[in-house]
Amino acid sequence: MRLIKLIRINFANNFFLLLPDGSIYWPINKTLILGDLHLEKSSFLARLGNFLPPYDSFETLYKLSKTLNNLDVNKVIFLGDIFHDKDGMKRINNKLHNYLENLCAKYQVIWIVGNHDGSLKPKNAKICIKYNIDDINFVHKSEKNITNEFSGHYHPKATVKFFKKKISRPCFLVGKSKIILPAYGVFTGGIDSSDEIFKKVLEGDYKGYLTLKEKLIKIDF
């Protein structure tokens, strides 16, 4: 395994590790936290006449399987928008569907429902709108006046200049009492981290951690 650089943060009296693939690992609870996956986005867009490469679900789940294999995980928390649309789960191919079902059997899966998800869910997952453990809150979209909160929904990304090249990548946003995860899915756009909305949502100042292939870069706003 190649050496991957992680970032350790102290949040809500707990240690968390930010991973370059866009997920967060919570060592003490052996939990992996994941932002929006938007599976089957390409087949959704194909209906509208844009034929994007039909490999996005595979690529996203492959990325997830690599991370799971490298960590000691008991629990997986999906922060909503696991599928891009309500029929997504009907369209996903059998192999990947089985992979998801197996995942829910192997790990304890918390499946938070986002604004895109439909009614079809895997058998063994715990389905909920929010989830709370050890005084830490997990929701899809950040809510007002809730502290110690992990959420997704906004797909934050940021741009850095690397020599003469500009690189725009998904980005973690870490506020005082709220963390927004970047989208985990490969075919997901995003809102720039310097957008005014984040000051409001995160209720104050925040830092960003840009995800590169094998490391994270800290950004101040």
Add this chain to the structure above:
Amino acid sequence: MRNYTHLNLDNTLIDKIKSHKLTNWLNKKFYYYHDYQILSYKAVSQKKDILINAPTGSGKTIAALMAPIINFDEDIKTGSFTTLYISPLKSLIYDINRSLNDCIKGSNLNISIETRTGDTTSYKKQKQLKKPPNFLITTPESFALMMSYENANIFFSNIKYIVIDELHSIIYTKRGDLLTLNLSRISSFSPSATKIALSATIKDTKSALNYFSNSKYKICINPNIIKKVSVEILKTSNFIPWYGHMPSYAIENIYSYIKKYKSAIIFVNTRAQSEYVFQSLWRINKDKLNIAIHHGSLDSTLRQNIEKKMFDGLLNCIVATSSLELGLDWKNVDLVMQIGAPKGISRIIQRIGRSNHAVNKVSEAVLVPTNKFEYLECLAAKDVLNKNIFEDTEEKTGGLDVLAQHINGVACSVSFNANELYQNVKLAWPYRRLTRKNFNSVLNFVHTGGYVLKNYNLFSRLKKSKNFFSIANKSLIRKYRMNLGTIVESEMVPVYLKNKKLGIIEDYFINQLQKEDTFLFAGQILSLDKFTEKGVEVKISKGKSPKIPSYVGGNLPLSTYLANAVIGLIENYKNYNLPEQIKHWIILQKKQSSLPPRNGLLVETFIRKDIFYIVCYTFLGRNANQTLGMLIMRRLEEDNCQPLAFTASDYSIAISSVKEFKKIKQLFNKKLLDKGLITWLNNTSILKKHFKSVAIIAGLIDRKLPGKVKSYKQTNFSSDIIYDVLEKYEKNHILIKITKDEVLNNLVGLDKLTKFINNIRYKIIHNNLKSISPFAVSIIMEFYSEKISKEKIISYKEENIEQELVNEAYKID
């Protein structure tokens, strides 16, 4: 009317022209037909497609419209919509509409003329479809749009003439390719339509004629009219800079020129230059001259306003980019100035032709170089212009992304048979060698995306029954029309000042700015206020040092012809009356190193402050030089020389490294290209960048319309990711293939480089110098200036470095 007996024409033909109201009206205005106009009329009346190849201002529009007007009474018997006039530039369309209307009214004829562009209201467009005018003036894109209508074959069935204006500006471009496909299709349902193309300064007329016409009967009409030009290079006692592209040294001189003339156009190469020159001129505008600015990012109403003022003779000067290059007829303009190097001969002829537009008057032009090498380029251009030489147009095969768009458009209009469409596409000149295999791949892509996994068969874009295809549903037609066109600009954001739209600006530029940062736009200093749903809101600012948008797309490559002319000039510098500073510079270069040889290559190496430099004077143009620079970097890496950076201009490349590279003579061989190129390309953003435009033209991803971006942000994602996924899972996908082919041949100049390396291999002059040479100062300064402004890693100031380098080069202690 004049006597045309020497043309040996049929009497009835002459009588017909003579007795027509148009002729009477023209004669009353003391305008008499040129021979070539009569010959054009004759050829068109005999149903021959023609290409009229003549400089601007020689009456081509009249030549083209004689047949549609004089034969109108017979033509109209079989259908009232007789003539389609296609012009690539919107502003030109209004111009032609105006002069054509004058002509029709003046001659007291009953012919209706209308225009149709993206700005035409949908009410008017609907009306035009129900009751078309006699003559319709439109753009290639609006024409393509009409061709996608269900009843296009009926709508155009009785058309008699198709006029294609300014052919030289679209020939062998993707815009031109799309037009040829539609022309090929229209000839299948209106076979009697005669095509008349107008073009300026094309050398290879045979290829140009074939480009738009697949008729057996076609001729080129060369009026042999030569437009006289008088070109000079700006005289200045000021110091011509070593590097950079802003004419700050010459602003006072420019101002005194425009004061002397009635009305001037100042052409620049980039939008950044236009904003800079405009600002600087106003700063010293003591005489309160009326100076305006014109470029493609300005709002169309603003632009039209400026154009009208210019037409009415209300402006002293207009600073413009290529947005004003084409045939606008402004009688007042008596001076053209060109800021920066001309880059190509055809282009500069087009620009100079704007002054004293009428063909019998001398066009006056002043070239303003912005640095020393540009001075040489301007001088070389002047030389070529005086000799009346034209450049070759390079033939290119038609883009397959354009073909995808065309197939989609045809499907919107009719249910088509794949075999028949393939045969029809092959009739378009740029697609004459299209293989059935490639056609099928493109068709397959339009149909279901063309992936190995047949995931999308359920959602296919086309309905297929046997070998017939048609569009699957109505919403796809709307989508096609929204995305039509082959011009892919970078993402743009609308700019608003107190609710008034000023124009659009590059997304990536505006996103770098913070609130209250200032920048130049639409000739004003503005400060950023906030981003809104509509776009970006700005305020007027009094700030003194605004940032300048570094617009992309302004970097036109140097033409091979002009590059050779520059080398020739350097070789024969003694035969020219050069300013002292330029002469001194060349003489010193010759003394301390060598002059760049013809058909060879000068390479200089030297060590400066412990860093090793290689400078190559390739004269290959920026794109090819950039590629070569990258490849040399890789080569140096393989030899453990620790390369640091490189910089490329149109004329030369400089590479810096920690250790000396000793095998200069073995550097330029085929191995350099074979091994490195693809690996290098895969690691750059060039492929991804180009993939985006291919994907938009082919219809894989949607065009982003200015202003509609914001609310979509979460669902839009970068085309880079699509490229990565496609490259990983399906390398042989047609869009990847198109991207790689086009990048290799057009963008990185593989052809050019291969030829270059074969030519110079045994003719390398390697000078190992003790210090920097006078010619190298320019490129090394580019090197430093890039570092200073972009990375801020060097502590001392730019001027100090410049002075140091010059001292070293000129051996001044």
